[in-house]
Amino acid sequence: MYKNLISSLVEKFSLLVDFSAKNRIPRIFVSDISSSIYCEWRKILESKFGFEATPEMERGLRIHNSLFPYEKIVPEEADKVLEAKGDLEITLKLGFIWEDFQINKKVLISGIPDRIFFESGRLKRISELKTRKNQDVYVSDIIQCGLYAICIERMLPDIVEIKDLELEIKVLNVVDQSMRSEIFFFRDLKQAVENTVSDIMDFWLGKREPKVSASKNLCSLCYFRTLCDKKLI
Ligand code: SF4
Numbered sequence: 164m165y166k167n168l169i170s171s172l173v174e175k176f177s178l179l180v181d182f183s184a185k186n187r188i189p190r191i192f193v194s195d196i197s198s199s200i201y202c203e204w205r206k207i208l209e210s211k212f213g214f215e216a217t218p219e220m221e222r223g224l225r226i227h228n229s230l231f232p233y234e235k236i237v238p239e240e241a242d243k244v245l246e247a248k249g250d251l252e253i254t255l256k257l258g259f260i261w262e263d264f265q266i267n268k269k270v271l272i273s274g275i276p277d278r279i280f281f282e283s284g285r286l287k288r289i290s291e292l293k294t295r296k297n298q299d300v301y302v303s304d305i306i307q308c309g310l311y312a313i314c315i316e317r318m319l320p321d322i323v324e325i326k327d328l329e330l331e332i333k334v335l336n337v338v339d340q341s342m343r344s345e346i347f348f349f350r351d352l353k354q355a356v357e358n359t360v361s362d363i364m365d366f367w368l369g370k371r372e373p374k375v376s377a378s379k380n381l382c383s384l385c386y387f388r389t390l391c392d393k394k395l396i
Contacts, residue, residue, distance in 0.1 A: 193274030309356030
């Protein structure tokens with residue numbers, strides 16, 4: 164067990180943000196990385212033309228906030244619960260510096276997972292909620308959740324529970340209100356997540372051209388389809 168785990172994570176995040184600000188290190192969010200998996204070109208259009216949340220997205224956000232509201236925590240109180248080997252459910256800001264030695268560039272990768280669960284004082288599970296018109300779990304969900312786990316691992320390299328950490332994707336079907344939950348083990352996915360993130364960061368750091376959607380279905384649902392000259396349909 165890691166002593167003062169919550170206080171350490173809060174302090175580390177604050178130091179990372181200060182360090183990045185002082186050294187003009189840009190920030191990228193975990194959700195930006197995971198959402199660029201299927202079409203990086205969409206991110207280029209997003210930065211060029213901007214993006215407004217659709218009514219469907221706003222509804223999803225409302226559901227999301229009601230089920231997983233962001234709550235301020237008192238780190239010392241949370242650590243007392245863990246020291247007493249209690250259960251804890253918490254929302255925390257996480258991050259780490261991504262460094263590309265080839266081009267000598269650094270980026271702060273940060274994000275807030277929906278919930279981090281502790282059981283009997285030990286880190287147990289990171290949980291992400293998605294609201295959709297179906298119950299599918301996408302690769303991007305797993306990458307997002309796995310990248311949060313990598314954040315914790317990079318912030319506290321000697322944390323022992325990380326190898327048994329569970330990644331939970333919950334999908335709420337907004338049509339019939341049914342909920343599906345799927346659990347993966349971080350240890351099984353860690354390498355795949357690292358490889359995928361490394362490839363995506365090459366795009367974000369400008370080391371290669373953006374990849375374009377390979378799915379007609381994705382293009383047909385895309386916010387930018389009327390503006391995009393690379394769409395498949
Ligand atoms: S229309 Fe297709 S190719 Fe164009 S940005 Fe959207 S998903 Fe990408």
